[in-house]
Amino acid sequence: MSSIRTAKLxxxxxxxxxxxxxAALVLQYVLLLQNTNAPGLSMVEGTIRFFSFFTIQxxxxxxxxxxxxxxKSGPDEWLVxxxxxxxVAVYIAMVGIVYFAVLRQLWAPQGAQWVADVVLHYVMPIFYLAFWLTCVRKAGLRWYDPLLWLIYPLFYLGFILVRGKLAGFYPYPFVDAGTLGYAxxxxxxxxxxxVCAALGTVFVVVGWWLSRRQKP
Structure with missing residues (x-):
């Protein structure tokens, strides 16, 4: 199979x-708004809560x-x-790991919610990791990149804690300071x-190994 045809596929x-x-994101947004209408929450609050989930982001x-x-065209794509x-691979892997290890026991979604749940927490993490392994250039990753990748999760955690203090809503039970306390x-x-830093380190090491096997 030619390289042009492979790139197209x-x-x-x-x-x-x-x-x-x-599609899964839109479905989850619609479902969340339907759920927030029950206790009388506004569409604005429902939208803010939707974007407050690390899974969604x-x-x-x-x-x-x-x-x-x-x-993007093939030649330009490799310049990224x-x-x-x-x-992004690290973040979506964290979504799958944390959901499987901690959150899936806490509820039993059904119907459309089950579909959205499976796609966002299982399908997208698995297939994006496959995409990363097969389609993303690995050359250029640095040993300290996992530390830089922690900046976004730290900013996210700071945001949800501040907003949780003001609005009383925490997207995940393990960061519910109102119930658990800040300690x-x-x-x-x-x-x-x-876990995120360790996972990032694994990605860098795997990236180094794969980059040596790829053509320059």
């Missing part, structure tokens, strides 16, 4: 996965990366530094950051 696959990701980043890959795409939340946060 990769772009088509990325486009299909991006469409799936955007990470899936938006994934969909954006895949969309950009699908619409792998830093951002690898960071316990700090402990949980530290654990998540350690």
């Amino acid at each position: 990769k772009r088509i696959a990325a486009a299909c996965l991006a469409l799936l990701g955007w 990470s899936n938006i980043l994934v969909a954006l990366v895949l969309t950009a890959f699908a619409i 530094h792998p830093f951002v795409r690898s960071a 316990k939340v700090a402990f949980n946060t530290l654990g998540l950051l350690i």
Whole structure:
């Protein structure tokens, strides 16, 4: 199979996965607004809560990366530094890991909510990691990149804690300072950051190994 045809197939696959990701995000947004209408919350508050979930933010980043890959031409695509795409891989991997290990036992979604749940927490993480392994250039990753990748999660955690204090809403039970207290939340946060940094280190090492196998 020629390299041109291979690149085209990769772009088509990325486009299909991006469409799936955007569709799941829209579905989850509609479902969340339906749920927030019950207790009388406004559409604005429901929208803010929607974007307060790390799962949603990470899936938006994934969909954006895949969309950009699908619409860019092949030669230009390889000029993009792998830093951002690898960071997104770490974030979406964290989504899948934390959901599987901690959150999936806390509820039993059904119907359309189950569909959105599976796509956002399982399908998109697995297939984006496959995309990262097969389509993203790895050359240029640095040993300290995992530390830089922690900046976004730290900013996110700061945001949800401040907003939680003001609005009384925390998107995840392990960061619910109102219930657990700030000491316990700090402990949980530290654990998540350690896992994120370790995962990032694995991605860098794998990236170094794969970059040696790819053609320059």
